[in-house]
Amino acid sequence: MRRLTFENARGESIVFYLSPLVIESLTGIGEIDADLQSEKAPYQDGDTYIDTLLQPRFIDLEGVITRTDLETIKFYRKHILRVCNPKLGLGKITLELDGDVKEIYGTLDGSPVFPERGREVWQKFMITWKCPNPYWRNPNQTSQPLKAYVGNFTLPFTLPFELGMSGSRTTLYNEGDIPAPIRIDIQGPVTNPQIINRTTGEWLKINRSIAADEVLHINTTPGKKRVEVYRGNEVYPALGYMDHDSDWITLELGKNEIEHIADAGDRESLVAVTWNSMYVGI
Incomplete structure (x- = not known):
């Protein structure tokens, strides 16, 4: 099971799981960029390791609205835009994956994107969150x-x-x-x-x-x-x-x-x- 719930700073939430908001791709939940800190002395071969700093985490979600009538598609597009509003700042992301539950705080890195449907029956969407603190945490204290x-x-x-x-x-x-x-x-x-x-x-x-x-x-x-x-x-x-x-x-x-x-x-x-x-x- 792979279910992602986002709750914004106003307490409004949205769930991406099964129909009508289906997750097609979810990246950034495990992999994360790191910045290796080192120093180098004159005439030194290589360098000396100091520390490793993790960069902010970026979570990318690609999904589809599994509805075909225009009014319903417009309703869910509006709902996604309302909850995933980058002006609201940090919100809580809760991810349930294969029986494991973790949470992290992130803000929208721009507004959700809705590509042109063209001949597609369903409406695709793309959302990116930036998590300044890259660590997931156990929601149970x-x-x-x-x-x-x-x-x-x-x-x-x-x-x-x-x-x-x-x-x-x-x-x-x-x-x-x-x-x-x-x-x-x-x-x-x-x-x-x-x-x-x-x-x-x-x-x-x-x-x-x-x-x-x-x-x-x-x-x-x-x-x-x-x-x-x-x-x-x-x-x-x-x-x-x-x-x-x-x-x-x-x-x-x-x-x-x-x-x-x-x-x-x-x-x-x-x-x-x-x-x-x-x-x-x-």
Whole structure:
């Protein structure tokens, strides 16, 4: 099965799968261009490898509208143009392929193209998305508590995990192809909480007291990095409290030993780490 769903920034979605919007060709979902970084010294044979940087991903879809009457063809052309509007910016692409589901964010690289039908019975179309972040991600986020807690953990959203007995140090497993950014939620009371990835040596510390009715939220995702404090329905920016030597920590491939410490309150606070594994292709 090969089904692609695109949801634009307005929440409108379109599905390319079976009739009436059939996928004929889909490229760019696995292959991706890379830029090899290297340096060369005088009189050196060859060069010295430094790093490999992946380029933005371009996904090309060619399909057909499997209807023959003009009014229905016009309806679906208008629907494609409305949802796949390049002026709307980034939208979410969800691809279901052979039982695997991954998602990525992309924007239209120009308007959809509808070639002249000529003698063709069906209307063909072509759509190209540019994905600035080339990595696919697992749409199912993984959440794990780091500490036992008795009481109610109240947030402006619901985390998909069940609290259980754990320690202030635990092992998290990133099954993806690259290091994964994380979201951290800490409910007070706690003073100057710090999260340490013992596997990589990275650490992140917030120099602030978090009250019992507050939740500290940290997001290390590139482009979405933030530190906030939730109190009831109110949100307060807290990036200025982040220790200037801190790292925007991630989960390395495989096992990561994560620890939570604090100047005070680490026995009473609740810490949860959430992430989505990320992949080079699908």
